Amino acid sequence: MSNIAKVILLTIVIFAVGMLVMPQTASLFAGQHWWYNISGNGNQVPCQKCHADVYEELKDSYHKNMGCACHRANLSITYAEVKNGKITDYQPGKQAHAATTVACMLCHQINASLNSSMPGPFAGTFNITAFGVKSNYRYSNLTFTGMCSAHNSFVANAIKNNTLRDSTEACVACHMKVNITINFHVYKWINISTDHVILGYYSLTGLNESYINVTSDSFGYTNITEVKP
Amino acid sequence: MTTKLLALTLIGIAITALFLIYSPHSTSLFVGTHTMYNFSTNPTTGVINVTTANGQTEYCKLCHYHIWEELYSNPSSPHYDLSCETCHRFNGTGIKFAVINSTGAHPGIQTHAAYVPSCLDCHGGNGVWVVNRFGKLVHAPPAKAFNVTQTVNNHNVTVISSIPYFAAHKAMVAYFEKKGDENLACLMCHTNISKHMVFKYQYDLSYTLYYYTFTSFTPNGTRYANITINPPSNFNGMHEFIPLNKINCSSCHENIYLGLINGTHAPIYNAWNTTNLWGNPRYHALATSVTTLNVSWINNSYCDECHNLYRYAINNPTANTTYNLYPAAIEINSTKVHCAEKVSCLTCHGNGTPYDPYTVIATYGWLPGGGGGSTLYIAIGHENMLNQTANYSRMYHGDVCMACHEAAVHAATSCKWCHEGFIGFDIQSEPSGQDTII
Numbered sequence: 115m116s117n118i119a120k121v122i123l124l125t126i127v128i129f130a131v132g133m134l135v136m137p138q139t140a141s142l143f144a145g146q147h148w149w150y151n152i153s154g155n156g157n158q159v160p161c162q163k164c165h166a167d168v169y170e171e172l173k174d175s176y177h178k179n180m181g182c183a184c185h186r187a188n189l190s191i192t193y194a195e196v197k198n199g200k201i202t203d204y205q206p207g208k209q210a211h212a213a214t215t216v217a218c219m220l221c222h223q224i225n226a227s228l229n230s231s232m233p234g235p236f237a238g239t240f241n242i243t244a245f246g247v248k249s250n251y252r253y254s255n256l257t258f259t260g261m262c263s264a265h266n267s268f269v270a271n272a273i274k275n276n277t278l279r280d281s282t283e284a285c286v287a288c289h290m291k292v293n294i295t296i297n298f299h300v301y302k303w304i305n306i307s308t309d310h311v312i313l314g315y316y317s318l319t320g321l322n323e324s325y326i327n328v329t330s331d332s333f334g335y336t337n338i339t340e341v342k343p
Numbered sequence: 344m345t346t347k348l349l350a351l352t353l354i355g356i357a358i359t360a361l362f363l364i365y366s367p368h369s370t371s372l373f374v375g376t377h378t379m380y381n382f383s384t385n386p387t388t389g390v391i392n393v394t395t396a397n398g399q400t401e402y403c404k405l406c407h408y409h410i411w412e413e414l415y416s417n418p419s420s421p422h423y424d425l426s427c428e429t430c431h432r433f434n435g436t437g438i439k440f441a442v443i444n445s446t447g448a449h450p451g452i453q454t455h456a457a458y459v460p461s462c463l464d465c466h467g468g469n470g471v472w473v474v475n476r477f478g479k480l481v482h483a484p485p486a487k488a489f490n491v492t493q494t495v496n497n498h499n500v501t502v503i504s505s506i507p508y509f510a511a512h513k514a515m516v517a518y519f520e521k522k523g524d525e526n527l528a529c530l531m532c533h534t535n536i537s538k539h540m541v542f543k544y545q546y547d548l549s550y551t552l553y554y555y556t557f558t559s560f561t562p563n564g565t566r567y568a569n570i571t572i573n574p575p576s577n578f579n580g581m582h583e584f585i586p587l588n589k590i591n592c593s594s595c596h597e598n599i600y601l602g603l604i605n606g607t608h609a610p611i612y613n614a615w616n617t618t619n620l621w622g623n624p625r626y627h628a629l630a631t632s633v634t635t636l637n638v639s640w641i642n643n644s645y646c647d648e649c650h651n652l653y654r655y656a657i658n659n660p661t662a663n664t665t666y667n668l669y670p671a672a673i674e675i676n677s678t679k680v681h682c683a684e685k686v687s688c689l690t691c692h693g694n695g696t697p698y699d700p701y702t703v704i705a706t707y708g709w710l711p712g713g714g715g716g717s718t719l720y721i722a723i724g725h726e727n728m729l730n731q732t733a734n735y736s737r738m739y740h741g742d743v744c745m746a747c748h749e750a751a752v753h754a755a756t757s758c759k760w761c762h763e764g765f766i767g768f769d770i771q772s773e774p775s776g777q778d779t780i781i
Contacts, residue, residue: 171377235448237441239455262438263454264431287406288456291395292375296406302579304531305539306515310565312736318508321689324738326542328518331527334537336579342405343395 152196159212161185180232185213187231188220217279218286219251224258239263240281245270249280287342294342303334382443387478389428403427403457414582421533421584426476431457435471436464462529463490486529486681489516509676511650511683532590532682535580540595542568544772548742549781551767555724557731559767562739566772568598587682592646598774603641604633605776606749608741609649611636620703626666649691650684653677671697687740694729701726746770749778 150159161182162169172178186193191214194207219238220226226233229251238253241260247270254260263269265284272284287294307330313323380393382402391402404411407427415423422430432440439452465471465483467490475481488510504517516528530536546566551559572594574580593600602608613628627648630636647655652675656668663669671677674697677684684690691698704722732743746768767781 167374168377171375175377175379176381177377177379236450237448237455239441239451239453258450258452260451260455261453262458263451264457264459265455286373286376289379290376291378291380292373294406298409300579301536301581303537303539304527305541306518306531307541308514308543310544310738312738316508320693321687321733321740322736323508324736325514325685326544327514331518331522338409338578340406340408343397 161213182213183232184216184221187216188214189229189231215279216282217251218282219249219253219280222285224252224255237285240269241266242270242273242281247271247273249273251280292342296340296342298338298340299335300338301333302336305332305334306330384442384444388426388474388476389432389434390426390476391428401427403431409578410582413578413580416583421586422582424475424477424479424481425473427457429473429475430460430465433458433460433464433473435473436460462486462526466490488513488680489525507676507679509685510680511685512681513685530581532595533585533587535574535583535585537574537580538570538572538595540568540570542570542598544568545738545742546772547769548739548746548772549767549769550743550746551765551781552728553765555728557728558765560735560739568774570595570597588643590643590682592643592683593641600641600774602773602776603645604636604638605774606633607745607770607776607778608773610745610748611641620700621698622703623665626662646683649686651677651680651682652684652691687737688744689729689733689740692729692744693733694726699726700729742770742772746778749776 152158165182168182172181177184191210192205192208193213194211195205197203197205221230221232221234222237223229224236224238226236236258238251239258239260240253240263242249242253245267253269260266265288268287269281269284272278272281272287275283277283278286286292287296306328308326309329311325311327313325315321316323380402383392383394383399384390385392392399393402393405394400395405401411404427411427414420414425414427417423434440436458438454438458440457441451441455442449461467463486465473466486468485469490470483470485472480472482488507491505491507504513504520506513506516510516512528512532515531516525519525519527531538543565545562545564547563549559549561549563550557574583599608603611606612609627610625611627611629612633613625613631619625627645629640629645644655644658647658652668653672654677656663656672671691675684675686675690690696692700694701701722704725732740735743749770769777769779769781771777
């Protein structure tokens with residue numbers, strides 16, 4: 115038998131063995147029929163499998179003990195859930211299936227327990243109404259007025275921006291290690307004009323008083339770029 | 344060639360496969376959005392630090408680096424020793440800030456992280472003591488005359504300024520007060536922010552006298568002084584503070600500076616050589632003539648001679664003794680002002696004031712002049728003229744006085760100025776110094 119014939123025969127044999135030993139069919143992705151147990155307390159789906167970057171960030175942060183529960187904390191949303199460990203108690207999601215994006219203020223608004231299953235400390239105290247902005251979350255009340263907050267405008271305008279939920283852009287900017295480029299539009303010039311005003315007789319001085327009065331002002335601005343590392 | 348191509352293709356496939364296996368399956372919208380800062384607050388100074396990839400750093404500095412850099416650009420500048428938190432988390436107002444400490448997280452009440460302070464939060468009342476960024480207790484002195492409680496209406500808008508009338512700059516502070524941000528008035532003088540000011544004031548006054556009695560008085564027009572000051576700062580200058588004694592009065596009041604040189608704002612020239620009726624060298628004289636004047640002598644100290652007599656007396660003990668300044672400083676309102684008192688010549692030289700000329704003219708033993716009568720008459724006539732001057736608006740007092748006392752002219756004047764019947768003047772105001780007898 116020639117060498118060529120031997121190689122052909124060996125190939126046929128290997129194929130034949132393969133046909134016998136290998137599964138009759140192969141699923142498209144290995145493991146796709148291994149189901150997570152989601153019937154226990156909490157959600158056992160490993161979010162980090164898909165969100166490994168988030169997991170890496172989260173594991174050393176203040177929120178490390180909360181896992182990913184923020185994304186299923188909204189009490190006004192019904193998430194898909196297997197209750198009491200019984201598949202018969204399956205609750206399909208209504209407004210969401212597995213998770214929702216979340217605004218920081220969901221858990222950090224005033225009386226957050228009314229809206230969140232895992233309320234955190236109140237971190238509002240911003241007066242957003244002064245900027246004509248409304249939010250679903252409670253930033254202030256008669257006690258926590260936020261009237262003096264230096265960042266009111268920042269928070270209010272973050273609410274207007276739809277990149278992240280509500281004012282989360284502002285929260286992230288200050289509280290998270292996110293690189294940010296900020297363009298500040300700030301005073302550079304103060305312009306004033308004055309007039310000389312005659313008041314008339316003033317008994318305290320016995321003089322016909324006059325004074326230099328400021329009649330108008332205007333401001334010049336400059337743009338400054340800050341890059342938060 | 345074919346083998347190489349095949350090998351490269353296989354390597355490419357392998358790298359792609361490895362990337363797909365090991366790279367995250369999804370990424371968050373912004374890197375870092377789940378990595379929170381751990382705050383570390385210094386219990387003494389209140390400075391908040393956070394840890395970044397570059398190590399510990401001041402928290403505020405992360406977003407406000409330009410301000411931070413400006414604040415600490417000059418070691419001799421006021422507030423150089425303060426932290427951002429000293430002012431923007433000042434705890435003397437009752438405002439409660441959000442705090443994370445050993446007992447947990449505590450929300451702010453009126454604010455979360457910081458507030459925009461009023462300068463008077465620290466510099467109002469009697470001033471306050473604060474802990475600076477080095478942990479040292481330091482005093483923020485009161486801004487006298489401006490450190491008053493404001494009267495507000497039921498809309499919480501300041502409507503009436505309680506700043507006393509004698510405080511120079513009252514109008515400016517009150518103006519910005521009514522606009523809701525009196526800090527702007529402070530920034531105008533105490534920082535390097537750019538400024539542009541247009542002063543409108545009286546110009547070209549004509550008046551005539553008949554033996555010390557006004558027979559005509561005519562302001563002829565107005566003049567504008569355009570003052571522009573550019574800052575050396577590379578930012579906006581608002582956090583580059585200037586101490587009170589370093590503020591150059593002349594930079595904003597350039598027209599007055601020029602008026603002094605030209606002899607119209609105050610008697611800067613020593614017309615009567617080394618002595619005068621008071622028995623001393625003229626108090627506010629710097630030189631005998633414009634040719635001998637060193638303009639650098641026109642500085643804040645010179646302005647203080649009239650506009651902050653108390654400070655001048657303290658800083659110049661010899662002058663204080665010679666001219667008996669301190670009692671005068673008490674008698675006028677010099678001890679009660681922040682930087683400058685609003686004065687006219689009559690504040691010190693009016694009828695019954697500390698340096699009323701009546702007393703020296705009446706007792707000096709001057710011989711009767713031609714046509715006017717006795718020394719007593721001159722004294723009485725002079726006081727009568729002061730009283731009439733007081734009836735004209737304060738803005739004209741200086742011009743009236745300087746028409747005669749404009750030193751460079753006075754030295755060459757004949758007796759008729761005081762001792763003959765009619766005399767008339769046409770005097771321009773600052774910055775020019777023309778004084779014409781009409």
